[in-house]
Amino acid sequence: MKFVWDTSSLSHAFESFFHASASAYVNVAKKFKIVDWDLVKRSLRIRLESESNARRLLTLCDNVEGVCLVPREVFHEVKRDKWIWENGAKIVFTDQGKVEVEKWYSKWWSEIAGFSKNFKLKIHVKDVDLKLYQQLYMKARSLGFCVGTSPTCISETDFKAVVLAYQENATLVTADRKIAELCRKLGVNVIYTPKPEEYVKLPQIPTR
Numbered sequence: 158m159k160f161v162w163d164t165s166s167l168s169h170a171f172e173s174f175f176h177a178s179a180s181a182y183v184n185v186a187k188k189f190k191i192v193d194w195d196l197v198k199r200s201l202r203i204r205l206e207s208e209s210n211a212r213r214l215l216t217l218c219d220n221v222e223g224v225c226l227v228p229r230e231v232f233h234e235v236k237r238d239k240w241i242w243e244n245g246a247k248i249v250f251t252d253q254g255k256v257e258v259e260k261w262y263s264k265w266w267s268e269i270a271g272f273s274k275n276f277k278l279k280i281h282v283k284d285v286d287l288k289l290y291q292q293l294y295m296k297a298r299s300l301g302f303c304v305g306t307s308p309t310c311i312s313e314t315d316f317k318a319v320v321l322a323y324q325e326n327a328t329l330v331t332a333d334r335k336i337a338e339l340c341r342k343l344g345v346n347v348i349y350t351p352k353p354e355e356y357v358k359l360p361q362i363p364t365r
Contacts, residue, residue, distance in 0.1 A: 159223065160224070161321045162225060162330045170208065185200050210348075228314070285324060
């Protein structure tokens with residue numbers, strides 16, 4: 158299996174309960190004039206389900222069960238977010254991140270020795286074909302989607318994740334419904350982590 162990740166799915170994979178709670182609240186506040194706890198709770202549960210799905214999918218990124226990719230622009234955006242980078246992302250993008258984890262936890266666990274060599278999760282960075290980008294950009298516009306900096310548009314960074322998934326005949330992993338809808342119309346397989354049953358179902362992943 159081959160997967161391409163966008164910024165939203167990586168955010169859900171690596172962010173904390175602290176951020177999930179705030180994000181769930183803001184999601185409700187944007188839609189309703191009165192913020193009701195039951196709505197916030199439902200939003201939080203959807204967010205936590207998405208995070209759980211994203212993290213389980215990450216376990217496939219070992220170059221045996223699955224190969225995971227991101228466009229170079231997604232990698233740079235994730236790296237700029239110090240919260241996400243320092244709280245997990247760097248251990249799947251860099252060998253140095255694995256070394257740092259082993260060094261840090263060796264203060265408490267002698268058993269952590271060997272982590273940096275034996276922890277196999279890895280996300281690879283790959284460039285998109287610019288000619289294909291232009292072709293799919295025009296196709297997206299013809300389908301009614303905008304790509305750009307407006308809050309109502311898909312960002313150029315995440316659109317490149319769509320292009321890379323198309324280019325690699327891979328499944329895109331996203332937590333953004335607009336991106337999931339675009340993938341559906343472009344014929345790109347997509348896993349929408351908040352509600353995967355609406356698109357491509359999650360692959361069978363052993364729980365232990």
